[in-house]
Amino acid sequence: MPAKYHIHTEPAPPRVRPVGKLGIVDWREDCSSCHNCVKRDCVYGFYRDEADTLRDETGYLDYIYQCKGCLNCVQDCTKGILTRVVNPEYQRLGDAHYTPDIILSTWFQAESGRIPVSGAGYGGPFSGAGFDGMWTDMSEIVRPTRDGIHGREYISTSVDVGRKLAHLRFHDGELGVLPPPLIQSPLPVMFEAIPRHWQRGKVVTSICRAAAEIGLFSIVRSQDVPVELSVEQENIIPWLETAGAANNGALSAAMVMVGDGENVMAVQAALKDENADRIVGIRVPAGPEVKDRVLELTRQDAEVIHLVFGRNGRELGAARPRHMRQVLREVHTALVEDGTRDLVTLSASGGIALAEHMAKAVVCGADLVAIDVPLVLALECRLCGECQRDGVCPIALEDIEPRYATRRVINLLGAWHQQLVELLGAMGIREVRRLRGETGRCMFFEDLERETFGRLFGKRKEPDRAACAFATKP
């Protein structure tokens, strides 16, 4: 049995006061000083800590920021003067795509390296747009492997990146073709180039180091590669923004990326001439015509095609942009029908916010994904946007200590790895390579609705989502 891929995590508590969801507020004037709330009711001890900090104001007020919301103090207060509120700062976090819940969940994973767990069933909307309209399959009796307690201990999450051969050729009993170079990523995820406004202090260095420590690859614009990085260079995928940039320095990168363009195959050929063992990835903006472009590039010997979606995971430049889910399925199916799907590696970036998005993008046909915003969220970013306005970063990202930042990113990926294994284990699939395009192990909202309710109730009306406040989740 080969060694297990394991991401070592260790706690990395927040540097700055985290924003909690719930808080307790009170009206002190009617307090009977019974101290029930402090002494008896808070089983988590938060309220007691708050009472201490009133005299000695250090640290942050846990009862506002870390309240677990059990309501014991509110409901047992002798005078009924406590109530619970949703923290307005929490409600202002993030945006429609990176919701406050996603941000808090990412912080938790970056801090602990653990899978978010809770009881009492699922409380979210029935379904939603994009990846929220997909459910993954499970099996009652099939385990991925017979090893270990749950049979998922040896699930492989590793993928190959590069061009593959359609078939082998032999000549006089010897292999007659040279297999193209391949790199292996132990998780179906790369780190996407971080937008410039987040490239502060040691952020890029830390993210690259995190990738290197756990064997992943990080895409960095060639001129943004930090000077202090040398050992880790093998895990950096330089993104050469101009063809001439290929010669800038002695990058020993196993793979480079170039933007799509009319003569991109010539650029690829030039790069291969320079070093035949180097893989070239082509970044293609995922617009409405992307399917044809991918087919064309694949026929022209492209090795890796990296589809770049919008920040919310939707098509670029379309009047009604489709979600990555539809586009990836279309592209994947077209390649399968063309007989060329196995030749090329397809990756996708934009809007991948949760571990489940990584798995679902693979189900829809990507070999792997690339993430950017979750990496910065792991470093406690609140997406306040101050940095884009040249304002002061409320978490002082520029001062982040590299070792700590690396740890947070590794923790996040450790939790994502575990979650991917959970999904694969439930499906009874023992390697993520087999999940690619495996839509049979997935259920789509539209299909289930049509097959179940469509038969009973006729045609589905145009969605009237505004009627349901909760269902407007993007």
Added chain:
Amino acid sequence: MSSSPSTISRTDPQSAEDFVSRPDYAEVSREVRPAPPRYRNEIGKYGIHRSSACIACGRCAEACPCGVHTRPDGYRLMVRPFDYRCIGPACAETDGYCVDACPQGALSLSENPAFKTIGDCRWTADLLVATWQMAETGRPPRPHLESEIGNSGGGFDRLRIRYPSSPPADLRREDISTELLLNRRNDARPKIKIDVPWYGGGMSFGSTSTNVLLGRARTAKAWNTLTCTGEGGYLDRLIPYKDHVITQVATGLFGVREETIQRAPVVEFKYAQGAKPGLGGHLLGDKNTPPVAAMREAVVGTSLFSPFPFHSIYSVEDHKKHLDWIEHVSPRALLSAKVSTPVDVDMVAVGSYYAGAHIVHLDGSYGGTGAAPNIAKKNIAMPIEYAIHRVHQFLVDEGIRDEITVIASGGLRTPADMAKAIALGADGVVVGTGELVAVGCIRCGNCESGRGCARGITTTDPELMQRTTIEWATQRLVNLYNAWRVMLVEILYRLGLDSVAALRGRTDLLEHLDYENNVEPNNA
């Protein structure tokens, strides 16, 4: 804990033998009695504030029909308002509006800010508070609370029951049957009937407080229905209720012994569960206290795994051997297969039938009470709303529908949900979260952290467990069951049906708000 005999009341049974020899202790009445909240400040939708202008004249208490204002005999001042009972601004249309009745203008009505922070899309604040009120009063909640649907934007929340304009004149509510037959096979096993079309889902000793487990078992006995051990073993204290307790055989086989199998009217094989379909169970070390460890024959403080899946089962044939094994151990038990809802859930159900199961229990992906990875709760397996009709129709097409009982669970919250599930094709349902809400769960989701549930429901911490008592939990659940039954009978009455069984598969009595509903019904 002191072991001195003097600390133990002689009237309280202690050992298993005591329980068996004291059948009177296990007698539970179905009678509805008030079971007030165990917290001083129960959460309601509205708040009533009484200012210092109050002169304690008592007019508010005279006016309010809901019991918000009280002044016990012999007291000069009013008790702080029980504002969780308040029905809100709609009261202004009635004669009982305290704000208008107060001669001093000392009362004011507002929304309760805490109310807005509880609940979620599936269990809205209204549903939580409505369930608490049912558990307190045993009656359907007042109309100021939405007590039929949640706000998830799909499934049950978008399905509606189509009522005829008027029910048949000769139908009487008291003649409506809510019985559920569990054994539809032509075999020698008992034709068990339960009085209501629902029973309690599995919650294990170790995950849930003993007081709550016993409350559930006592309620099952009172209402002639069932509850389930979960997989944490069979508590001796459940023996007096053995005719109403399902023994669960799950992958960890904790507490599965010959006697626990022979005791049970129904033995449930848990292949998978909706909360974490396809994943194993994991009792964290903190919850593995000495009594839990003794029950599970394990070492105190270690984490206990229930692997996934059964390591001896790889096919329907293996599944049949599994059922045969129990069949031979117990000549009277009915066999139930609890499965989750994969793509091929219909095939799974048929496989269970051919393996010999009397009951196939479909556990949909959005339910569950136990702690599970969030990614599993949200993403793995299909919601129960889809699975029920697929399975029902497939069994009909196979010609075996009337030989197996289909039970649905996983996110059913209200009698309206039950009616919709049955109309989609289930025979009955299993409830879990609803029961926990009745004993005070607010769905904060922190069931597993630290010492367990802060509200003393899903915990084995001796101190936290004291937050509930067996008697209180029993009465809350007895009341809830009564209210549910009243509401279910009302639905059947309005539909003009004389039994729950007559509702099964009647999709013509449903409509979906997101569809044009123009398909000609063929199963009326």
